Amino acid sequence: MISPTSPTSPVPPPVPVDTHPNRASDTNPPGPDRIPDPDRLAPEDAYFAHSLSRVRSVPLNYEDGLRSLRAADSGVATLLPPRSNLNDVTRKDVRKIGPAGSRRRRKGVWKKLLWVKQSYPDNYTDTETFLDHLQRNPRVRPYDFWPLVADSTVIVQHVCSVVIFICCFVGIVQDRVSPVSIVCWGSVGTAIGWILWDNWIWEEQTELARNLVGVKGGDDESSSSSVTSAPHPSGHDPQSTGLKADTIHGLGLSMSPSAHHKEDVSHLTSDEPGAFYGIADPASHSAASFLSPSTRVPHADVPVIERASLFSSRNRQRLSTVKSAFLIYFSLLGLSPILKSLTKSTASDSIWALSCWLLIMNIFSFDYGSGEGAGDTTKFPASLSTNAAVMASTVLASRLPSTTHVFSLMLFSMEVFGLFPIFRRQLRQKSWTGHVLLTLALVMIAGGAVGTTLGGGWGSAVIGSFLGSLLTAFAMGGCSWWLISLQKYKNVVIGPWDPARPIIRRHWN
Amino acid sequence: MPYNIAMVSDFFFPQSGGIESHIYQLSSKLIDRGHKVIIITHAYKGRTGVRYLTNGLKIYHVPFFVIYRETTFPTVFSFFPIFRNIVIREQIEIVHGHASLSSFCGEAILHARTMGLRTVFTDHSLFGFADAASILTNKLLKFTLSDVDHAICVSHTCKENTVLRASLDPLMVSVIPNAVVAENFRPLSNDSRAADQGAMSPVDQRPQPAPIGPDDTITIVVISRLFYNKGTDLLIAAIPRILALNPNTRFIIAGSGPKAIDLEQMLERNVLQDKVEMLGSVRHEEVRDVMVRGHIYLHPSLTEAFGTVIVEAASCGLYVVCTRVGGIPEVLPQHMTTFAKPEEDDLVVATSKAIAALRSNKVRTDRFHDQVKMMYSWRDVAERTERVYKGITGDISPEEFYGSYPGQGWEVSGDRVRSFALIDRLKRYYGCGVWAGKLFCFCVVIDFLIYVFLEMWFPRANIDIARSWPRKPPADKSHSSNGGRRDQ
Numbered sequence: 001m002i003s004p005t006s007p008t009s010p011v012p013p014p015v016p017v018d019t020h021p022n023r024a025s026d027t028n029p030p031g032p033d034r035i036p037d038p039d040r041l042a043p044e045d046a047y048f049a050h051s052l053s054r055v056r057s058v059p060l061n062y063e064d065g066l067r068s069l070r071a072a073d074s075g076v077a078t079l080l081p082p083r084s085n086l087n088d089v090t091r092k093d094v095r096k097i098g099p100a101g102s103r104r105r106r107k108g109v110w111k112k113l114l115w116v117k118q119s120y121p122d123n124y125t126d127t128e129t130f131l132d133h134l135q136r137n138p139r140v141r142p143y144d145f146w147p148l149v150a151d152s153t154v155i156v157q158h159v160c161s162v163v164i165f166i167c168c169f170v171g172i173v174q175d176r177v178s179p180v181s182i183v184c185w186g187s188v189g190t191a192i193g194w195i196l197w198d199n200w201i202w203e204e205q206t207e208l209a210r211n212l213v214g215v216k217g218g219d220d221e222s223s224s225s226s227v228t229s230a231p232h233p234s235g236h237d238p239q240s241t242g243l244k245a246d247t248i249h250g251l252g253l254s255m256s257p258s259a260h261h262k263e264d265v266s267h268l269t270s271d272e273p274g275a276f277y278g279i280a281d282p283a284s285h286s287a288a289s290f291l292s293p294s295t296r297v298p299h300a301d302v303p304v305i306e307r308a309s310l311f312s313s314r315n316r317q318r319l320s321t322v323k324s325a326f327l328i329y330f331s332l333l334g335l336s337p338i339l340k341s342l343t344k345s346t347a348s349d350s351i352w353a354l355s356c357w358l359l360i361m362n363i364f365s366f367d368y369g370s371g372e373g374a375g376d377t378t379k380f381p382a383s384l385s386t387n388a389a390v391m392a393s394t395v396l397a398s399r400l401p402s403t404t405h406v407f408s409l410m411l412f413s414m415e416v417f418g419l420f421p422i423f424r425r426q427l428r429q430k431s432w433t434g435h436v437l438l439t440l441a442l443v444m445i446a447g448g449a450v451g452t453t454l455g456g457g458w459g460s461a462v463i464g465s466f467l468g469s470l471l472t473a474f475a476m477g478g479c480s481w482w483l484i485s486l487q488k489y490k491n492v493v494i495g496p497w498d499p500a501r502p503i504i505r506r507h508w509n
Numbered sequence: 510m511p512y513n514i515a516m517v518s519d520f521f522f523p524q525s526g527g528i529e530s531h532i533y534q535l536s537s538k539l540i541d542r543g544h545k546v547i548i549i550t551h552a553y554k555g556r557t558g559v560r561y562l563t564n565g566l567k568i569y570h571v572p573f574f575v576i577y578r579e580t581t582f583p584t585v586f587s588f589f590p591i592f593r594n595i596v597i598r599e600q601i602e603i604v605h606g607h608a609s610l611s612s613f614c615g616e617a618i619l620h621a622r623t624m625g626l627r628t629v630f631t632d633h634s635l636f637g638f639a640d641a642a643s644i645l646t647n648k649l650l651k652f653t654l655s656d657v658d659h660a661i662c663v664s665h666t667c668k669e670n671t672v673l674r675a676s677l678d679p680l681m682v683s684v685i686p687n688a689v690v691a692e693n694f695r696p697l698s699n700d701s702r703a704a705d706q707g708a709m710s711p712v713d714q715r716p717q718p719a720p721i722g723p724d725d726t727i728t729i730v731v732i733s734r735l736f737y738n739k740g741t742d743l744l745i746a747a748i749p750r751i752l753a754l755n756p757n758t759r760f761i762i763a764g765s766g767p768k769a770i771d772l773e774q775m776l777e778r779n780v781l782q783d784k785v786e787m788l789g790s791v792r793h794e795e796v797r798d799v800m801v802r803g804h805i806y807l808h809p810s811l812t813e814a815f816g817t818v819i820v821e822a823a824s825c826g827l828y829v830v831c832t833r834v835g836g837i838p839e840v841l842p843q844h845m846t847t848f849a850k851p852e853e854d855d856l857v858v859a860t861s862k863a864i865a866a867l868r869s870n871k872v873r874t875d876r877f878h879d880q881v882k883m884m885y886s887w888r889d890v891a892e893r894t895e896r897v898y899k900g901i902t903g904d905i906s907p908e909e910f911y912g913s914y915p916g917q918g919w920e921v922s923g924d925r926v927r928s929f930a931l932i933d934r935l936k937r938y939y940g941c942g943v944w945a946g947k948l949f950c951f952c953v954v955i956d957f958l959i960y961v962f963l964e965m966w967f968p969r970a971n972i973d974i975a976r977s978w979p980r981k982p983p984a985d986k987s988h989s990s991n992g993g994r995r996d997q
Contacts, residue, residue: 112665114686114815114839115884122683122893123659123911130679131669497635497670499738499812500834500851504746 135494143487148480153439154368156472157424160439160446162359162389165416167449169396172405176456179400179408190415193423194321200430202314328414336407342398351395358392361385362417389417443472511543512898515601517618519580519611521550521568525793527817528608528633531687533562538891540564545977547599549592551581551613565978569595573613583612583649585952589620589959590967596624597972603898605629606653609636609646615653619953622656623960625929627901629894630654631661632671635814635835647674648942652949655937658901658927661685661894663815664836680911685893686840687817689824691882693794696826697801698875720870721804727864728759730803730827732796732818733810735766740809740832745772746853747809749779751860758784758864763799765790800825804874805863811851813837819846824881826874830863832856845877931957 108119110126118124171177343351365385393413397406428435444465451464516536520528536546546566551573552558560568571591573581596604604621606614609632618628630653636643654660654675660682662668668682721727729751733739745768752758762772762785769787776785791799796818800806806822808831816837819829823845831837833848847866849859866872900910907926927933931953938949 112839113842114664114684114836115842117884121910122661122685122896123680125679125682129665131673134669134673493638493673495669495673496666496835497812497814498637498639500832502740502743502811503850503852503854504742505853 131495133496137490137492138494140487140490140492143480143484145480145484148483149476152476152480153435154424154428156476157439157442158366158368158421159363160442160472161416161420162363163446164442164449165393165413166359167446167453168412169409170453172400172409179405183408183412186412186415190419193419197423197426198318200426205314329411332407332410332414336403336410339394339397339410340400340403340406343395344398348399351399355392355396358388358395362389362392366421386417389413393417440469443469447472510904511545512603512902513545513599513601514539514547514603514605514898515596515599515617516546516548516605516607517550517611517614518548518607519551519613520608521548522562523553523556524579527687527815530793531631531633532607533566534688534690534887535891535894536566537562537564538887539894540566541888542891542895544895545599547595547601549595549613549617551575551579553579561978567599567978571595571613580610581612583616585616585619586956586959588613588616589956590963592617592620593624593960593963594967594972596621596626597969598975600974601626602902603627603629605631607631608633609650609653610634612649615649618653618657619956620960622927622929622934623953623956627658627898628656629659629661629897629901630657631663632667633663633814635667635670635812636674638674648945651675651941651945652938652952655941655949656927656934657681659683659897661897663687664839666836666839667814683893683897685890685897686885687815687820688885688887688890689817689820689881690887691824691878691885694797694800694821694824694878694881696824696875696878698826721867723868724757725868726757726759727755727805727867728761728803729805729807729830729860730761730763730800730822731807731809732763732791732799732822733808734764734790735768735772737768738811739766740811740851741766741768741772743809743811743832743851743853743856744807745775747856747860748775748785749781750853750857752781752784754857754861755864760785761788761799761803762786763788763791763796796821797825800827803827804867805830805860807860808832808837809849809851809856810834810837816840820881820885823877826877828863828867828872828874830856830860842880844872845880 110118110120110124110129112126112129168177168182172179172182362385365388367385390413393410397409397413400406400409424435424438427438447465447468448461449464450468451460451462454460455464514536516532518528518532520526521532522529532548536548539546541564547569548566549569549571552570557570557572560570562568571588573588576582595601604617604626606618606628607630608614609630614630618630621628636646636650638644638647650671651674654671654677658681660671660675660677662671662682662684663686665684668679668684671677672679672682731744733741735741744762748760752760773787776782776787788799800822804827806819806825806827806829808816808819808822808829810816810832811834813835816831816835819831819837819841822829823841829841829846831846831848832851834851838848847859847863849856867874896905896910899905900907903926927937934953935950938953939946941949
């Protein structure tokens with residue numbers, strides 16, 4: 001084995017030395033001018049004894065080789081440090097490398113190069129360098145059971161809400177449930193959910209504003225500590241006007257981009273207000289952009305005004321929400337007669353099949369992510385999922401007898417497929433207990449709904465919800481266990497043949 | 510001893526490209542060595558029937574349905590009757606398929622094995638293992654290569670890739686690089702005298718060409734199809750920064766493709782039209798004329814099995830800056846290249862280093878042509894391919910061909926000399942996978958039945974034997990200059 005592999009060589013040399021006589025006697029240190037390896041196969045990655053892959057049998061049963069490697073518990077396997085014995089070649093002039101150059105020993109060192117004429121046959125396979133850049137499962141992340149089960153609740157929630165929707169539709173079609181009652185319950189639930197959601201958003205914003213105000217209050221206090229009564233600029237103090245101007249200026253500064261920052265700091269006599277400005281500035285700036293534009297106007301007593309403006313902006317948002325709710329409501333009301341007769345000429349069988357496929361599509365393309373790191377990549381499938389659900393409910397609604405039915409079902413589907421996921425996502429971020437409780441409730445309601453649909457009566461509902469919960473629990477555990485047990489078949493092979501991923505700094509100027 | 514060889518691939522002239530010229534050059538050099546070579550490809554628009562190229566190279570353009578980018582529709586069996594006819598007519602002994610994406614090649618290897626012929630496969634490209642397309646392609650390759658006698662790859666990286674993809678015995682895979690016709694890629698200063706100078710001309714006695722001054726313009730040439738996998742995004746990001754860092758630098762970009770529009774947008778946004786010249790696509794024979802206008806060849810590709818173009822550039826006397834991907838690090842010696850990671854920053858740094866090296870006149874680019882000429886020649890490729898033919902036909906013993914490396918773990922299998930018995934073939938195919946193995950066996954059995962049927966229905970005796978092109982005496986050893994045929 002060559003010398004530079006010694007840091008990683010608890011590995012016994014797998015090849016008899018006489019096959020590679022010059023390897024051991026290669027005295028050249030790895031000079032800076034040797035050919036280094038591709039970056040993504042850098043030696044800092046984990047190494048593993050390559051002897052396993054070297055000694056495997058010749059037909060190179062690929063899966064077997066991998067399994068043996070995996071059994072040896074190697075995340076990354078068979079990665080050797082770069083070859084080091086190349087610089088004696090590269091220093092040589094090309095003219096010397098011919099038959100004459102390599103005749104110093106009959107079997108010189110085999111090099112993984114094409115431009116050198118070597119004394120080895122073309123099908124010579126060097127046991128040391130062959131496949132030495134192969135990486136297996138380099139980015140594998142083992143799963144744990146309970147986190148996996150916890151994560152699967154998101155899927156369970158969505159499947160349950162779809163099941164509930166279907167059961168409601170079946171109930172409406174079979175005239176067991178009044179569509180108005182369903183839509184009323186749905187709307188009440190939606191309203192409660194919206195109030196909760198609104199509260200959370202409001203809390204978040206006030207929290208943010210409080211942080212901001214806290215910083216700014218400290219700012220005001222400290223800047224006025226040198227002089228008196230800055231918060232009540234009554235003009236008694238000889239310096240108060242100047243200070244007031246200062247304060248206003250400072251606040252104006254904190255609302256505006258920090259272009260005048262230095263200038264203002266230089267205005268101040270003492271150091272610590274300047275320091276405070278420096279701290280307060282970015283936070284207030286971000287808050288200013290976060291809040292409504294009205295807060296950008298400089299005011300003397302900021303906290304009150306800000307809270308009020310926050311409040312008004314909140315109200316404005318609520319107002320717009322209500323407006324859009326009414327818009328949807330009335331447009332649905334107007335569309336209902338059209339939707340009712342939309343698929344008159346289509347057989348019911350096709351409708352069942354179509355809606356079935358659409359709902360399956362909805363379940364499979366739903367955005368189950370937490371929405372935190374979700375960039376624009378998840379936008380498309382999410383919209384696909386919602387569209388599929390809305391289309392499914394549209395074709396289902398067209399089977400219903402009256403306009404009221406159609407309207408109710410459509411409104412209910414909007415609530416279930418459009419608004420409920422937003423609430424669920426927020427709830428999951430907000431409180432884990434709430435999330436678990438909601439999951440439980442959904443599972444039981446869905447089970448009960450299925451039971452009622454199939455059997456009818458309260459007894460079957462109870463049995464259904466019990467069986468449903470049991471079944472769901474088993475499915476969650478079983479699927480998680482299955483996924484974990486499937487991990488041993490994971491086999492990602494990465495090597496120099498893969499297209500490199502270019503690293504480009506985007507700088508559009 | 511001379512062989513009758515059929516090269517089979519979807520890709521051949523009139524389409525131009527690396528595989529096409531590889532097949533042509535290899536065939537013509539094999540003919541020079543006394544073999545008989547025919548090429549079987551599908552019919553191109555305006556190119557049907559049987560054609561002869563220079564030197565008696567016979568091309569069969571088989572009419573076939575083309576689906577995508579000159580690749581024929583994989584029908585598995587429908588090619589068999591006409592293939593059998595051609596093979597019998599031309600008395601073929603070895604079938605040599607090229608390119609793993611060519612379904613013609615895969616089918617021909619299957620039928621050839623059924624007919625009891627030796628087969629060789631040359632892989633020209635790299636494939637990953639991750640995406641669905643690769644998985645499908647790899648399965649097909651496994652089908653093709655389960656029963657092949659020998660495989661040839663163009664670089665060691667390519668060999669590793671092929672061995673993994675097709676689960677081959679590594680000793681059944683040879684590495685034979687591509688080559689260049691060095692005469693077609695002469696630097697400007699060499700134009701006049703290269704013809705009459707031998708390969709071993711004393712390069713040191715040559716006067717040093719005019720050195721590049723600190724203020725002289727350095728021209729960077731890029732010739733590539735403008736696709737994502739050719740690294741055009743890297744190029745787009747790097748060009749403005751290279752030009753900003755290095756005054757008196759110009760770019761010449763030849764090639765077309767879907768990324769051309771991005772490149773032009775970049776030029777307009779940075780107002781670089783006077784520093785970057787876009788030539789559009791150039792024909793292969795014009796490539797040299799573009800290359801000799803520059804000093805540095807920039808090759809930002811993201812994946813490359815061999816990278817013939819950087820050899821061509823070095824042969825034209827250009828200093829090469831390229832990304833260290835695929836088989837590229839094996840191709841050229843250190844003093845001709847500067848390697849970069851496939852990252853924008855590193856590419857800029859490497860190019861700037863190369864420019865600095867050229868400005869300080871440390872790089873003797875005037876010697877590159879002769880050096881490349883010694884490294885790569887089609888003559889050499891043909892010789893090495895001939896050794897593969899000898900090995901699989903048994904003209905050199907298996908021990909000599911496959912070598913014996915005791916104690917290295919490779920010598921376990923005795924299956925390297927592939928027998929033609931149907932049961933042995935089925936065994937090999939059965940190991941391809943749980944479902945795929947059975948499917949492949951099914952295909953092989955049907956193929957065999959078709960062969961039996963054809964033998965009965967269209968007996969061999971009824972097929973005329975084509976007269977061979979009158980053979981020249983084999984090229985003798987004293988014929989030293991590479992590709993000398995062109996100069997005669």
